[in-house]
Amino acid sequence: MKLKKVNPGPLLSTINSPDDLRKLKPEQLQEVCDELRDYIIETVSIHGGHFGASLGVVELTTALHYVYDTPKDLLLWDVGHQAYGHKILTGRRENFHTNRKYEGVSGFPKRSESEYDTFGVGHSSTSISGALGMAVARDLDESDKKVVAVIGDGAMTAGLAFEGMNNAGALESDLLVILNDNCMSIDPNVGALKEYLAEITTSKTFNKMRDEIYDLLGHFKKAGDKMRKVASKLERAVTAAITPGALFQALGFKYYGPVDGHNVDTLRRHLEDLRTVSGPKLLHIVTVKGKGFPPAEREQTKWHAQSSPFDKITGKSLAPKPKQEPAPKYQDVFGEALVELAEKDDRIVGITPAMPSGSSLWPMMNRFPDRAFDVGIAEQHAVTFAAGLACEGKKPFAALYSTFLQRAYDQVIHDVAIQKLPVVFCIDRAGLVGADGPTHHGLYDISYLRAVPNMIVSSPLNEQDLRDMMFTASTYEEASWAIRYPRGRSVGMEVRKEFQSMEIGRGQKLREGRDVALLSFGPIGKYGIEAADRLKEVGIEIGHYDMRFAKPLDRELIDEVLEIYDHIITLEDGTRLGGFGSAVAEYVASTGAGVPVKMMGVPDRVVEHGTQRELHDEVGIGPDGVESAIRALLEVKTEA
Numbered sequence: 316m317k318l319k320k321v322n323p324g325p326l327l328s329t330i331n332s333p334d335d336l337r338k339l340k341p342e343q344l345q346e347v348c349d350e351l352r353d354y355i356i357e358t359v360s361i362h363g364g365h366f367g368a369s370l371g372v373v374e375l376t377t378a379l380h381y382v383y384d385t386p387k388d389l390l391l392w393d394v395g396h397q398a399y400g401h402k403i404l405t406g407r408r409e410n411f412h413t414n415r416k417y418e419g420v421s422g423f424p425k426r427s428e429s430e431y432d433t434f435g436v437g438h439s440s441t442s443i444s445g446a447l448g449m450a451v452a453r454d455l456d457e458s459d460k461k462v463v464a465v466i467g468d469g470a471m472t473a474g475l476a477f478e479g480m481n482n483a484g485a486l487e488s489d490l491l492v493i494l495n496d497n498c499m500s501i502d503p504n505v506g507a508l509k510e511y512l513a514e515i516t517t518s519k520t521f522n523k524m525r526d527e528i529y530d531l532l533g534h535f536k537k538a539g540d541k542m543r544k545v546a547s548k549l550e551r552a553v554t555a556a557i558t559p560g561a562l563f564q565a566l567g568f569k570y571y572g573p574v575d576g577h578n579v580d581t582l583r584r585h586l587e588d589l590r591t592v593s594g595p596k597l598l599h600i601v602t603v604k605g606k607g608f609p610p611a612e613r614e615q616t617k618w619h620a621q622s623s624p625f626d627k628i629t630g631k632s633l634a635p636k637p638k639q640e641p642a643p644k645y646q647d648v649f650g651e652a653l654v655e656l657a658e659k660d661d662r663i664v665g666i667t668p669a670m671p672s673g674s675s676l677w678p679m680m681n682r683f684p685d686r687a688f689d690v691g692i693a694e695q696h697a698v699t700f701a702a703g704l705a706c707e708g709k710k711p712f713a714a715l716y717s718t719f720l721q722r723a724y725d726q727v728i729h730d731v732a733i734q735k736l737p738v739v740f741c742i743d744r745a746g747l748v749g750a751d752g753p754t755h756h757g758l759y760d761i762s763y764l765r766a767v768p769n770m771i772v773s774s775p776l777n778e779q780d781l782r783d784m785m786f787t788a789s790t791y792e793e794a795s796w797a798i799r800y801p802r803g804r805s806v807g808m809e810v811r812k813e814f815q816s817m818e819i820g821r822g823q824k825l826r827e828g829r830d831v832a833l834l835s836f837g838p839i840g841k842y843g844i845e846a847a848d849r850l851k852e853v854g855i856e857i858g859h860y861d862m863r864f865a866k867p868l869d870r871e872l873i874d875e876v877l878e879i880y881d882h883i884i885t886l887e888d889g890t891r892l893g894g895f896g897s898a899v900a901e902y903v904a905s906t907g908a909g910v911p912v913k914m915m916g917v918p919d920r921v922v923e924h925g926t927q928r929e930l931h932d933e934v935g936i937g938p939d940g941v942e943s944a945i946r947a948l949l950e951v952k953t954e955a
Contacts, residue, residue: 371397560572649741666700
């Protein structure tokens with residue numbers, strides 16, 4: 316399908332690299348910003364993508380590339396969905412309409428895509444540590460390049476950011492950190508740091524006092540050397556006393572700000588000054604997420620990203636209305652079920668690290684505000700927080716994306732599993748997620764959780780199974796339990812209102828067959844059902860088993876399969892290495908049976924972005940791939 320391109324404004328059309336931008340006069344930069352913002356709005360209104368964060372840093376992006384000698388100077392974006400303007404100004408404008416499309420431009424900074432993308436960023440809070448590593452490497456090489464880390468959209472709430480700052484302050488390397496303070500991640504920021512920054516930046520008294528004192532210090536510095544030294548000491552003391560700089564100065568950073576992040580001329584002048592200041596320093600800018608697009612400014616969570624076309628003026632959706640009510644998303648099935656369970660069991664609490672919308676914890680937060688917690692971008696804390704709750708008799712349901720849970724793996728082992736605590740991990744976005752690409756694919760949770768003692772690993776075939784798994788997990792006290800489910804919509808079946816217990820470690824036979832048995836794990840089994848239906852039309856009958864549990868395995872069901880079938884195929888939406896298929900193959904090998912096991916899953920390579928179906932087909936686990944694998948085993952020639 317040919318994708319529609321968007322025509323840039325007259326100035327933006329002349330900018331194919333930052334070198335072109337730096338040829339302009341300073342007074343032209345605002346026009347560049349206006350055209351860049353319009354270009355992002357129009358492109359996303361047609362093709363979809365992340366939205367609000369990039370609109371909020373248009374002025375900052377323009378000023379950075381104007382002042383710094385990129386790509387020699389190194390610029391890191393954190394989190395990466397702030398970088399649309401950066402991509403457009405660094406030679407990818409003509410291809411930007413392919414953003415997040417299959418084989419198109421990545422939605423995040425990507426080192427293999429451009430020399431201007433110095434560090435790949437899909438998650439959050441990595442920029443300061445990465446930038447410090449680059450700064451130290453520069454010092455070892457005795458180079459003069461500058462290093463700038465832009466951290467925003469809530470990323471400063473994570474512990475890794477402060478670990479990086481603590482080390483940077485001690486090493487005293489020349490490094491600029493820009494804190495893009497917009498009070499948001501995907502949902503509104505939470506926590507003491509957010510309140511700390513907000514109280515200062517919104518205080519009229521503080522801002523008036525700051526301006527008056529800075530004006531006074533300016534007069535002092537025009538005097539002689541002795542007075543300038545006095546002024547310098549006074550400035551440091553005053554800054555520590557009346558600005559949020561006290562926190563950052565305690566970590567060894569010179570603090571500057573707060574500064575209006577939507578005044579490109581002010582930003583340019585600050586950045587030019589800071590280029591000449593040595594050591595670690597932090598520039599605090601205040602921005603509005605979604606700036607320049609009124610609907611996004613009003614509803615910042617809703618407009619974090621858009622997948623459907625919309626009117627670029629009003630924001631009204633232009634997507635065709637579905638002919639029938641679409642099936643609910645798995646995350647929403649989880650959110651509604653959690654509320655129902657919590658109404659029956661007052662021990663149940665919900666936890667999410669900064670994803671109440673993405674993981675659908677909002678229903679629980681609205682119904683039971685004292686029993687639902689958004690802990691900020693802090694996955695490690697979320698897991699150990701859940702462990703503490705479990706120690707005192709609560710039943711925590713921790714809702715995390717699969718790829719985010721990776722960041723808390725040590726806490727899963729050390730704080731939950733070793734202590735045999737009954738935490739329930741509801742793992743959203745499991746498997747190939749689509750347009751967000753490799754940093755967000757949830758491919759490894761089956762493998763890394765299978766290796767952990769005192770851990771049940773399960774996945775539902777449909778929304779009814781998800782509800783029943785959650786209910787069963789809510790009453791299970793012997794170990795922790797992981798329930799994984801994918802991004803996107805469920806089957807759309809009529810769901811039984813009542814919950815029913817599910818036997819742990821027990822799968823179900825979906826259809827009988829001969830010669831080949833397909834053992835699937837999770838919602839990916841829908842492709843097995845489709846492939847089996849196709850094969851039945853040509854007289855090929857296969858057995859299909861929905862295993863439900865990767866740990867513990869249903870060994871009795873596998874023994875039954877070994878007695879009947881000559882071939883086994885396993886199917887999962889996750890890495891083949893150490894996953895569900897490996898678990899089946901390990902057991903089959905232990906029995907001494909001579910039945911071969913073909914494992915179908917994601918191969919040992921990085922899978923890029925595209926739609927989920929495109930990626931499933933690419934790696935061979937879509938219905939066509941399943942059908943081809945079965946035909947190959949039966950030595951039936953696939954029809955052309």
